[in-house]
Amino acid sequence: MIKNWIGFKTLVKREVLRFFVVFTQTIVPPLISSALFIFVFGFSIGRNLNLRVEGVTYLQFLIPGLVMMHLIEGSYTNTSSSLFMLRWHNIIQELLLSPLSYFEMVLGLLIGGVARGLLVAGGVYGVSLFFTRFIFFNPLIVLYYFVVVTVIFSCLGLLVGLWAEGFEKLSVWGTFVLTPLIYFGGVFHSLEMVPAPLRIVTKLNPIFYLVNGLRYGMLGVSDVNVAFSMILAALMAVGLFLIVERLFRKGYKLRN
Amino acid sequence: MSAISIRKLVKVYGALRAVDGIDLEVAEGDFVGFLGPNGAGKTTTIHSITGLCNFQGGSMRVFGLDVVSDYRKTRPLIGLCPQEFNFDPFLSIHGLLVYQAGYFGIPKSVAAKKADELLGYFRLSEKRNVDFRKLSGGMKKRLLLCRALVHDPKILILDEPTAGADVELKYQIWNFLEDLNKKGKTIFLTTHYMEEAERLSRKIVIIHKGRILHHGDKEALVRDQSLEKKYLELTREKADD
Numbered sequence: 185m186i187k188n189w190i191g192f193k194t195l196v197k198r199e200v201l202r203f204f205v206v207f208t209q210t211i212v213p214p215l216i217s218s219a220l221f222i223f224v225f226g227f228s229i230g231r232n233l234n235l236r237v238e239g240v241t242y243l244q245f246l247i248p249g250l251v252m253m254h255l256i257e258g259s260y261t262n263t264s265s266s267l268f269m270l271r272w273h274n275i276i277q278e279l280l281l282s283p284l285s286y287f288e289m290v291l292g293l294l295i296g297g298v299a300r301g302l303l304v305a306g307g308v309y310g311v312s313l314f315f316t317r318f319i320f321f322n323p324l325i326v327l328y329y330f331v332v333v334t335v336i337f338s339c340l341g342l343l344v345g346l347w348a349e350g351f352e353k354l355s356v357w358g359t360f361v362l363t364p365l366i367y368f369g370g371v372f373h374s375l376e377m378v379p380a381p382l383r384i385v386t387k388l389n390p391i392f393y394l395v396n397g398l399r400y401g402m403l404g405v406s407d408v409n410v411a412f413s414m415i416l417a418a419l420m421a422v423g424l425f426l427i428v429e430r431l432f433r434k435g436y437k438l439r440n
Numbered sequence: 441m442s443a444i445s446i447r448k449l450v451k452v453y454g455a456l457r458a459v460d461g462i463d464l465e466v467a468e469g470d471f472v473g474f475l476g477p478n479g480a481g482k483t484t485t486i487h488s489i490t491g492l493c494n495f496q497g498g499s500m501r502v503f504g505l506d507v508v509s510d511y512r513k514t515r516p517l518i519g520l521c522p523q524e525f526n527f528d529p530f531l532s533i534h535g536l537l538v539y540q541a542g543y544f545g546i547p548k549s550v551a552a553k554k555a556d557e558l559l560g561y562f563r564l565s566e567k568r569n570v571d572f573r574k575l576s577g578g579m580k581k582r583l584l585l586c587r588a589l590v591h592d593p594k595i596l597i598l599d600e601p602t603a604g605a606d607v608e609l610k611y612q613i614w615n616f617l618e619d620l621n622k623k624g625k626t627i628f629l630t631t632h633y634m635e636e637a638e639r640l641s642r643k644i645v646i647i648h649k650g651r652i653l654h655h656g657d658k659e660a661l662v663r664d665q666s667l668e669k670k671y672l673e674l675t676r677e678k679a680d681d
Contacts, residue, residue: 187512194542202530274526278587280492281520282543283512440453440484440493 185287192288195279199296203262210262211304214254218308221250225372227315237374238405240318247312248399249371251305255330255398256366256391259301260337260344260358263293267345268354276438286432290342290425297338302330318403325401325410332417333394339424346428346437370395375407390416441504443468443595443626444489450497451484451650458484460650461498466628466643468503468594471621473641473658474630477675481650482630483523486597490520502595516544519593523600525580527572533583534559534568537590544591551590558586561616578609585613595626602636614640634668648675 186192203210222243229235230242237245270276279289320326340362348354368382369391375383386392397413400406406413432438444466451459459481466472476482487493489500491511500507502514528536534555541551559565562582564575572580581601588596598617602610617640621627631637637644637658644661646654653674654661661670 188543188545190545190547191543194539197542198528198530198539205530273529274524275528277492277520277522277526278528278540279543281490281515281518282540283515283545284543285512435494439491440487 186285186291188284188288191282191284192292195284195289195292196295199262199266199293200299202266202296203300210258210300211307214258214304215307215311218250218254219311219314222246222312222315237377238407240403240405241316243316244318244403245374245399245405246372247309247316248402249395250312251308251402252329252333252369252391252395252398253366253371254308255301255305255333256337256362256394258304259297259334260341260362262300263297263338263341264345264348264354264358265341266296267293267342268348271345271437280438287429290429290432293342294335294338294425294428297341298331298334301334301337305330320402321404322401325414326398328414329394329398329401329417332414332421333398335421336394336417336424339421339428342428343424343431346431349437365389365391368392370399370407390420393417441468442466442501443470443503444628445501445504446485446489446498447500448498449485449488449495449500451481451488451493451495457650459488459495462647462650462652464645464652464655466595466626468626469621469624470643471617471627471641472629472643472645473637474628474645474647475632475634475637475671476647480647482647483599485647486520486599486628486630490518490597491515492520516591517594519588519591519596521584521588521596521598521601523603525572525584527580527583527587529571529573531571532569533564533572533575536572536583537586540587541590546591554590554592555586558589562586562612578605581605581609581613585616589620593625595628596620597628597630599630600632601629602631602633610636634666634671638662638667646671646674 226243226246235242344354344357368386369389370386375386378386393408393413393416396406396408397410397417400410442465446462446464448461448463449459450461474482484493488495489507491507502517505514507514531539537555537558538548538551541554542548559568562585564579564582567575567579572583575583602613605613617627629640641658644654644658645652661667
């Protein structure tokens with residue numbers, strides 16, 4: 185599938201370099217905000233209220249949710265902003281003029297998002313170790329969600345990066361769609377903690393299945409069927425990748 | 441075999457036929473001046489050849505290879521020097537050339553050497569570690585040329601390469617292009633400067649309202665009058681139609 189290996193590696197390097205160069209904007213802020221979330225909600229409030237959810241402390245319950253939140257935000261933000269800026273400054277021409285295939289272009293851009301998502305989420309988990317420690321219930325499931333979720337949201341980021349024609353449109357999806365879905369997706373609460381009508385809405389939220397899948401891998405607790413969650417995640421990843429690759433091939437908002 | 445072969449190319453933007461069924465052959469090693477008023481279809485034609493825009497009709501071949509189905513083979517054969525300064529702000533100018541070569545599958549050691557060579561020729565070596573925003577307009581022009589040539593394409597397509605350049609830079613670019621052409625590179629030059637086309641090109645193509653008005657030897661075209669007069673005559677006639 186990849187024929188132009190040097191070109192592909194060059195693009196991956198460029199994408200990773202891009203977020204490393206501005207690490208104070210891309211890596212550090214999520215670590216700080218996570219540390220604050222963990223301290224305020226998990227460590228202070230959760231401990232003082234002696235809150236337990238599904239047999240684990242609230243602090244432990246919270247950590248997979250926060251890790252998932254940053255897997256999503258890191259990967260999504262990276263690819264959406266990278267592709268949008270490539271288009272905005274017309275630097276995308278450098279790629280379009282090259283013999284990189286559309287598959288290689290999409291995969292190269294996507295790996296940048298995966299790398300940032302993994303780095304930030306790994307950092308958030310690292311921060312959590314200052315507050316609590318636990319052994320992963322199933323590290324392979326954790327790894328699965330780390331990879332598949334970053335692929336899904338890197339692809340979504342690429343879709344928005346293609347679609348957006350200005351900075352306002354670029355932020356619309358993140359602000360009005362992704363953030364509410366994340367916050368109502370079980371990052372901070374289990375199904376039993378919300379009123380009954382909201383449970384139905386929560387169950388329609390795909391992020392809820394991803395959060396719970398990761399929570400199962402990390403803690404062994406989940407509100408959903410994990411096999412269903414894993415299949416759903418894989419289908420979303422493959423489906424979105426195929427859509428993005430098709431749009432690149434057609435030149436949607438890339439070629440006049 | 442032709443370096444570039446265009447058959448019945450059609451490009452439509454809404455109701456506007458920007459390129460209206462043009463045919464064009466560019467022989468290998470030729471130096472073609474591609475002239476026309478603003479909005480005539482020059483940049484659209486260039487973008488169609490290089491894969492920067494989709495087109496609705498016709499076909500294009502580069503050294504016999506279809507630019508759509510064989511794009512992975514045609515793109516390394518072409519170097520494009522665009523009008524705008526679309527450089528990656530995350531890279532130094534040396535890094536920018538090395539990365540660009542990398543996209544073409546050129547190993548870093550080879551690309552770095554080629555980048556040094558080009559930056560040296562265009563007197564940009566001192567600036568190799570700065571980003572492009574710290575360059576003057578003329579330096580950016582030269583950097584565009586470096587980038588177009590870093591993968592050593594067989595065809596160089598230039599979109600207004602000397603627009604806004606000072607006299608010294610203009611002559612440096614002209615001399616460079618003449619040298620390149622003598623070494624066998626096919627050059628396809630879009631320009632508004634008749635003097636430039638007259639000095640450099642062997643063939644002249646004039647496009648207006650998406651149609652080719654003239655395609656032939658420069659010498660034959662300018663035998664009786666200057667290129668500028670001939671150009672104005674052709675494009676005015678067409679405007680009167």
